[in-house]
Amino acid sequence: MMKIATWNINSIRARMESLLRWLQETAPDVVLLQETKCLEEQFPYEPIEDLGYNIAVFGQKSYNGVAILSKKPIEDVTKGLPGLESTEARYIEAVIGTVRVASIYVPNGQDIGTEKFAQKLAFFKALQSHMATLLSYGEQCVMGGDYNVAPTDADVYDPEKFQNRLLASPEERAGFQSLLNAGMVDALRAQFPEDGSANRSFKNEARYYTWWDYRQGSFEKNHGLRIDHLLLSPQASDALKSVGIDRDPRSWDKPSDHVPVWCHL
DNA sequence: ATGGTAGAAAGTCTA
Numbered sequence: 001m002m003k004i005a006t007w008n009i010n011s012i013r014a015r016m017e018s019l020l021r022w023l024q025e026t027a028p029d030v031v032l033l034q035e036t037k038c039l040e041e042q043f044p045y046e047p048i049e050d051l052g053y054n055i056a057v058f059g060q061k062s063y064n065g066v067a068i069l070s071k072k073p074i075e076d077v078t079k080g081l082p083g084l085e086s087t088e089a090r091y092i093e094a095v096i097g098t099v100r101v102a103s104i105y106v107p108n109g110q111d112i113g114t115e116k117f118a119q120k121l122a123f124f125k126a127l128q129s130h131m132a133t134l135l136s137y138g139e140q141c142v143m144g145g146d147y148n149v150a151p152t153d154a155d156v157y158d159p160e161k162f163q164n165r166l167l168a169s170p171e172e173r174a175g176f177q178s179l180l181n182a183g184m185v186d187a188l189r190a191q192f193p194e195d196g197s198a199n200r201s202f203k204n205e206a207r208y209y210t211w212w213d214y215r216q217g218s219f220e221k222n223h224g225l226r227i228d229h230l231l232l233s234p235q236a237s238d239a240l241k242s243v244g245i246d247r248d249p250r251s252w253d254k255p256s257d258h259v260p261v262w263c264h265l
Numbered sequence: 266a267t268g269g270t271a272g273a274a275a276g277t278c279t280a
Contacts, residue, residue, distance in 0.1 A: 010271075010272070010280090011271090011272055011273075013272095013273095014271090014272065014273090035272095035280090037272070037273065038273090061273085061274095062272085062273050062274070062278085062279090063272095063273085063278085063279065063280095064279095108279075108280050109280095110279080110280080116279095148280090213269090213270080213280090214269090214270040214271050214280095215268080215269045215270045215271090216268095216269055216270085254271095256271095257270090257271075257280085
């Protein structure tokens, strides 16, 4: 059994207390981190290594930054999304045992119609192409990250309000859907279908969302979105035992605005 | 519609 989690930590240096607590409490085998927000030489390796993790980092000053933590050795590390012209640290991929993993930080997109929004759509295009390549290998593959898209209205606390809004627009959803069309499986959706057939009550539970804005008391009102996802290749999906969202860290002192999503293979 | 909060870093920029 292998527990793999993804977490947009919103600055690893500001979040060390929460990260170490969460690692000790939940003992994931692999962690895919986003928004570490520091250069590789600034990364706080030691306290994480002391808990038994190997670490691979793709860092950047102030913004972005992705990393992989793993109890087992990390092999064949790739930094940067193949096929995308960009200097931003938004993609790191590696092989751990028989599983290929990636930590992905899709651009936020700022506002619909902006240059950054176009870059977000371009990122999805390159990601779709690369995922299609990886899928052709027939491996167990877990691509986790902050995709910055709520795939359906079921993933938004107020669908009406989010119609044609950033994170829920048809264009962004088409970008995310293209990954599923290529053959990837949304792990949480696989276990908790939108129609509620697996668990009728789950979509109304607070655990369902992965991000709550810092502003306007969003967490207290449960005004959240599900924008962090674990996408699995069919071979990984066949091995999927369970999936969940760790809501607790959002209520801790100095929280990230995102919470971890995990799966057991 | 605006601006609300948080992080990095010292200006605002990004989310």
